[in-house]
Amino acid sequence: MSKTIPQALSDLKSHRDSGAVSDLRAAFAAKPDRASRFTVGLGDLRMDFSKCAVNYETLTLLGELAESVGVETQRDRMFAGDAINATESRAVLHTALRAAPDADIRVDGENVVPQVHAVLDAMGAFSDGLRDGSIRGATGKAFTDVINIGIGGSDLGPVMATLALAPYHDGPRLHFVSNVDGAHIADTLEDLDPETTLIIVASKTFTTIETMTNAATARDFIVSKLGKAAVAQHFAALSTALDKVEEFGLKEDRVFGFWDWVGGRYSLWSAIGLPLMIAIGRQNFSDFLAGARAMDEHFQDAPVGENLPMLLGLIGIWHRLVCGYPSRAIIPYDQRLSRFPAYLQQLDMESNGKSVGLDGQPLTTASGPTVWGEPGTNGQHAFFQLLHQGTDVIPVEFMIAANGHEPHLQHQHQLLIANCLAQSEALMRGRSTEEARAQLLSSGASEAEADRLAPHKTFPGNRPTITFVYDKLTPFALGRLIALYEHRVFVEAQIFGINAFDQWGVELGKELATGLLPVVKGESTGDGHDSSTLKLAETIRKMRGET
Numbered sequence: 236m237s238k239t240i241p242q243a244l245s246d247l248k249s250h251r252d253s254g255a256v257s258d259l260r261a262a263f264a265a266k267p268d269r270a271s272r273f274t275v276g277l278g279d280l281r282m283d284f285s286k287c288a289v290n291y292e293t294l295t296l297l298g299e300l301a302e303s304v305g306v307e308t309q310r311d312r313m314f315a316g317d318a319i320n321a322t323e324s325r326a327v328l329h330t331a332l333r334a335a336p337d338a339d340i341r342v343d344g345e346n347v348v349p350q351v352h353a354v355l356d357a358m359g360a361f362s363d364g365l366r367d368g369s370i371r372g373a374t375g376k377a378f379t380d381v382i383n384i385g386i387g388g389s390d391l392g393p394v395m396a397t398l399a400l401a402p403y404h405d406g407p408r409l410h411f412v413s414n415v416d417g418a419h420i421a422d423t424l425e426d427l428d429p430e431t432t433l434i435i436v437a438s439k440t441f442t443t444i445e446t447m448t449n450a451a452t453a454r455d456f457i458v459s460k461l462g463k464a465a466v467a468q469h470f471a472a473l474s475t476a477l478d479k480v481e482e483f484g485l486k487e488d489r490v491f492g493f494w495d496w497v498g499g500r501y502s503l504w505s506a507i508g509l510p511l512m513i514a515i516g517r518q519n520f521s522d523f524l525a526g527a528r529a530m531d532e533h534f535q536d537a538p539v540g541e542n543l544p545m546l547l548g549l550i551g552i553w554h555r556l557v558c559g560y561p562s563r564a565i566i567p568y569d570q571r572l573s574r575f576p577a578y579l580q581q582l583d584m585e586s587n588g589k590s591v592g593l594d595g596q597p598l599t600t601a602s603g604p605t606v607w608g609e610p611g612t613n614g615q616h617a618f619f620q621l622l623h624q625g626t627d628v629i630p631v632e633f634m635i636a637a638n639g640h641e642p643h644l645q646h647q648h649q650l651l652i653a654n655c656l657a658q659s660e661a662l663m664r665g666r667s668t669e670e671a672r673a674q675l676l677s678s679g680a681s682e683a684e685a686d687r688l689a690p691h692k693t694f695p696g697n698r699p700t701i702t703f704v705y706d707k708l709t710p711f712a713l714g715r716l717i718a719l720y721e722h723r724v725f726v727e728a729q730i731f732g733i734n735a736f737d738q739w740g741v742e743l744g745k746e747l748a749t750g751l752l753p754v755v756k757g758e759s760t761g762d763g764h765d766s767s768t769l770k771l772a773e774t775i776r777k778m779r780g781e782t
């Protein structure tokens with residue numbers, strides 16, 4: 236019989252308190268094969284978690300915790316299309332978006348895979364037409380530029396993946412507009428010609444105010460030069476709300492649908508991926524889906540001790556619930572993954588930033604950590620100081636490709652690799668005050684000077700990191716990496732006992748913004764708002780010369 240969750244957690248805490256792996260340096264010295272013991276892989280992807288303070292017993296206890304909440308059963312329910320998004324009574328089937336064409340995945344008795352592939356085929360035909368110039372604008376010119384207007388899940392995934400796969404771009408130039416700040420669309424439209432610009436309006440609900448506002452501005456951009464009739468040729472829409480898209484005035488062949496069982500932050504594999512497909516082409520997009528599929532299969536089949544998403548999730552839980560670390564940093568040593576941390580912020584924090592359990596009761600433990608990051612080596616020259624010597628321990632997840640896409644810049648790639656490995660080594664080893672003192676003395680400092688400076692040059696070390704290594708950032712590798720993180724978030728959510736697939740926490744601010752617009756415009760005195768908010772609105776109106 237499996238343990239209860241509180242029992243499994245309490246066993247993990249006692250295990251940690253017993254100091255099983257309290258000194259990573261000593262653990263490496265004691266077991267020279269520690270790295271191979273705590274590295275798992277899938278194809279060319281390696282996950283080395285040997286620089287986390289865990290041993291075999293930790294993994295056993297974490298496995299028992301996973302068993303106590305039935306993670307594997309929940310995983311199987313997700314893949315089978317059960318309505319595991321309980322607060323919205325929906326299935327969660329982003330995995331069906333990358334399933335093989337002959338798979339059979341049912342929602343309300345209907346196999347959804349043929350619909351998925353019908354949309355993929357339509358996206359393929361449309362992106363082929365744009366890329367080969369056979370689909371043209373109202374004045375007969377081929378499209379040179381495509382703007383994706385969307386926000387949140389309808390923006391972050393396409394932006395991140397398009398940047399990540401820049402070496403595979405051979406289609407029109409891509410631009411992304413998300414912010415309701417007019418500066419974003421103004422700067423984007425500045426150098427574009429309406430005759431050669433296609434606009435994609437990406438919104439699951441087709442009601443999001445930022446997206447609808449930017450879409451209206453983009454529509455004016457097209458209409459002012461080309462007339463109303465050009466809208467149909469210069470726009471496409473990606474949405475689940477097909478009725479609302481129709482109101483916008485788009486023809487059926489310019490609308491690419493998806494379904495309510497695809498969460499916004501899990502939608503990159505659906506029609507929301509169209510900008511990426513336009514940039515890299517149908518075959519590369521299909522490789523991207525295949526990478527995610529490989530991770531889906533691995534997540535379903537591999538035993539817990541070899542299962543990357545399970546282990547990544549369980550180590551995340553170890554750091555959050557047992558060690559109590561409040562945040563984690565994602566540091567890709569891969570400039571083209573520079574938006575990956577931002578993408579993961581939505582994936583992770585919108586999924587697991589909850590404080591009520593599935594039963595509607597307040598959680599008695601913590602839930603998702605803060606997720607943040609920037610690419611290396613840039614971060615080294617900015618916030619790494621805090622990672623090495625700050626008072627909080629922040630686990631870091633590094634990622635590095637063995638090979639870049641620039642064979643003529645091998646030396647730079649080697650420097651990048653050396654930096655990535657050096658950082659995880661430094662975080663693990665640290666430098667004792669004695670070592671710091673000895674170094675100061677050997678570089679000519681006096682005894683007094685060495686005593687004074689040694690504490691400042693001491694690194695506590697023992698700071699946990701995970702390092703991912705992969706051959707090259709191909710479409711397949713990127714798909715696999717994203718799916719790994721999707722499933723990691725899932726595993727952690729099961730242990731937190733929350734629904735990872737709703738996001739009620741984004742609603743209140745939206746409602747208040749709608750109510751405040753008349754106050755900002757001076758059309759309402761704003762009864763019911765607090766004095767700080769009203770005073771700020773008044774100050775801004777004064778600065779704008781409106782009062």
Ligand SMILES: O=P(O)(O)OC[C@H]1O[C@H](O)[C@H](O)[C@@H](O)[C@@H]1O
Pocket residue numbers: 386387388389437438439440441442443446499500585738741
């Ligand atoms: O795709 P849309 O319906 O326009 O939604 C865009 C985004 O807005 C919302 O506020 C949600 O928090 C996100 O999960 C969603 O991805």
